[in-house]
Amino acid sequence: MLDDGAQPPGGALYRKVAADLRESIAAGEYGSGGKLPAESALAERYGVSRGTIRQALSALRADGLVTSRRGTRRVVLGTTRVQSFAELVSFTNWARSLGEEPGGRVELLERRPADAEECEQLRLDDGADVVLVLRVRTLTGRPVMVERSVYPVWVGELLTGIPADAVSHTEPLQEQGVVFADADHTIDLVLADEEDARLLGCRAGEPLLRERRRSTDPVGAPLEWSEDRYLPGTVAFTVHNSIGRSALSRRHRSAP
Amino acid sequence: MLDDGAQPPGGALYRKVAADLRESIAAGEYGSGGKLPAESALAERYGVSRGTIRQALSALRADGLVTSRRGTRRVVLGTTRVQSFAELVSFTNWARSLGEEPGGRVELLERRPADAEECEQLRLDDGADVVLVLRVRTLTGRPVMVERSVYPVWVGELLTGIPADAVSHTEPLQEQGVVFADADHTIDLVLADEEDARLLGCRAGEPLLRERRRSTDPVGAPLEWSEDRYLPGTVAFTVHNSIGRSALSRRHRSAP
DNA sequence: TGTGCCATGTTGGCTATACAACTTCCGTCA
DNA sequence: TGACGGAAGTTGTATAGCCAACATGGCACA
Incomplete structure (x- = not known):
């Protein structure tokens, strides 16, 4: 024991x-x-x-x-x-814990100026650059999710050396000393646009489960701002909360 | 201070x-x-x-x-x-904290034998009765959510005395000593059936955000098993988690 | 100048103790 | 039989102290 x-x-x-x-x-x-x-x-x-x-x-x-x-x-x-925090932040860890084979392909990796929301979320100055990664994630070959992540350049440039068919991105980051410590998740519903449809093999306008996530390191510095869109029927999110300890909240959106 | x-x-x-x-x-x-x-x-x-x-x-x-x-x-x-736990468990508290006027109407309140899943979730013996409450919830007059809750009879019969247009159900329960202490939430996506469409005023087949919730009292006894379906664009769920403290998890659903 | 070491400040982890608040159960008494 | 009361058991709250692990900044030395 x-x-x-x-x-x-x-x-x-x-x-x-x-x-x-x-x-x-x-x-x-x-x-x-x-x-x-x-x-x-x-x-x-x-x-x-x-x-x-x-x-x-x-x-x-x-x-x-x-x-x-x-x-x-x-x-x-x-x-x-x-699930451990690692299983939540990393699609790869999660898939492995399910006994499924995680896969993925980088569709796009580019450095470009951050837009307003990205600056806000990553606490960057106006005009700063970010690294955008667009990836399709598969579970045993089947596309399940499209992931649009933006990183501050100091994180993103650690990713440029990684091969396009690398299974995990978070693992190499961890090895280079980047530690994911906190994350805020927002879960709602969104309709697939043309790009989603093309990447996931569904029809445009089909509903998807959306998870937006902001991850920070132990000091509170934003590491990642990501928007993941899941095909319906593939995942569900579960939360536990209790009186006096509620990490979950329900937010109103007045303007769709 | x-x-x-x-x-x-x-x-x-x-x-x-x-x-x-x-x-x-x-x-x-x-x-x-x-x-x-x-x-x-x-x-x-x-x-x-x-x-x-x-x-x-x-x-x-x-x-x-x-x-x-x-x-x-x-x-x-x-x-x-x-948000406090109360704001999460109670639609009424939540709405008030937003400054919106909570409303609702009981469409159905009946006592009937529990089905298999309800027995499982509420830890009841086979053949036990439950009380089903079907309600439409409104925010300042606009229908936002349909709620299907089942209660063990000892909880449910406390609800039978409440007027059909009562704003809150959890408050009278609290007053009678029923304390909600823990809850498990599962969030995913579902398509509106005919009943949903009729109650929410949308079209059948339209996507809805679904929250299934099991609430227990401080001793761990199940109090409520509920399935809420939200019109898209009205709510989003947010969760915070951190390394070593993750109440959130992502679940796979192999069989849709 | 630049590098490495060390002192200091700070949080993490663990122990020990004491009392308060609450639940449960049993025994007593009406 | 039933209600009341009290004893025992259990968790919550608070205090005090100690050391370890880690971060930072400054100082000394090369």
């Missing part, structure tokens, strides 16, 4: 405890709807302080795996959940 | 600190991209321990308001964000 296997801040004790508890829960050790041992009991079992246990449980709580209420033991909510 | 104004577990010190910091950030006191004071400085300012400050900052971190990295002071990511 207490197997290792995390890379971000790696060796933290509470992460190992959390990982072990996740496994136990997924294995049904406490049943679905069953009660977890008390914090003090877990502290003794793992040989750590109650504070560390609480740190671990807080992570499970945020993932929606367990409840937490003053006065009673924690209850198992779901038996499995959660 | 340190204004009150939270109702769930109300009086916690770290919540007041967090609320105060939120205000300061929203007021631009540290600038966008600016540095927050050190934890120790904040601890002294508020007259609390560093642990309490860290608890408050952890909440802001989860909301994506500030960064956190070992070695450097925290940086302001965004100036404003976040």
Whole structure:
């Protein structure tokens, strides 16, 4: 038990405890709807302080795996959940975790001046350049999504050396020290334009699920501003939130 | 400073600190991209321990308001964000927070045996009854969303006494001690059927943004299983996630 | 000039303790 | 039998302290 296997801040004790508890829960050790041992009991079992246990449980709580209420033991909510942040930011990681073969092709990679929204999103000065990458992503050969990403030049020029049929873009970036730490996602619906239709092999005007995403590094510097358009029926987005911890919100759009 | 104004577990010190910091950030006191004071400085300012400050900052971190990295002071990511959990679960609260007039009409309220998925989602035995509520929701008179919710009978029968034109359903439930604590959302795309078209005043086959939601109480008991269908262009869902704290996930659907 | 090292500031992680608030259950008493 | 009350168990909140890991800037040295 207490197997290792995390890379971000790696060796933290509470992460190992959390990982072990996740496994136990997924294995049904406490049943679905069953009660977890008390914090003090877990502290003794793992040989750590109650504070560390609480740190671990807080992570499970945020993932929606367990409840937490003053006065009673924690209850198992779901038996499995959660994708790592890496699986969300990287299409490649996600596909692999599904057992599907990720693919993709760069349709366009160019450097050009940023427009108003790109400046806003990437916090660039007016007139600054950005690198635009247009890619079609496939799952086991089938086109699933078209991705239009713009990067600040200092990020984008790291991508110019990558072959056009490279499976992953985020992995080489990570290797060069670019760390994706935060992301804001906006999900709505959009109709395919002619370019979408051509790239995805659908008809123009067909509805697509759109995810716009702004990713930042640990310091808060914008790394990527991307608009992904998914063919319907291929993906769904799931979110968990709880009272006092709601990363999800619903936004109104008065002007279509 | 340190204004009150939270109702769930109300009086916690770290919540007041967090609320105060939120205000300061929203007021631009540290600038966008600016540095927050050190934890120790904040601890002294508020007259609390560093642990309490860290608890408050952890909440802001989860909301994506500030960064956190070992070695450097925290940086302001965004100036404003976040809706309370109540605004997400309740259409009424949400609409009010937008300054729009929420409306709605119950098209159908009936008690009937649950089907297979409803049993699964609400953790009911086979053959158990559920209460189905079909409602059209309007924003300042304009129909925006159709909501199909099923409740376990013990929740549903609390709704039967409510007038058909009642604005909110969740509020009367809360008053009777039903607390919504956790929710799982799945967002995807669906085409309007005849009923949707009739209720929303659109054409059948038109694309709609669908949110399926399962809400549970603090003990983990399912309270509601709902499917909401939004007219395109009226809403967008936004999610924030960060490395190590990802409540969002992307799911594959192999069989449409 | 430029490079590398070190002191300092800052957050992450962990422990220990104490009390408050709440739930559950059991036993007592009417 | 039923209601009330209290004891025990459990999580929430807060404090204090310690060290490690990391970032930054300045200083010394080549």
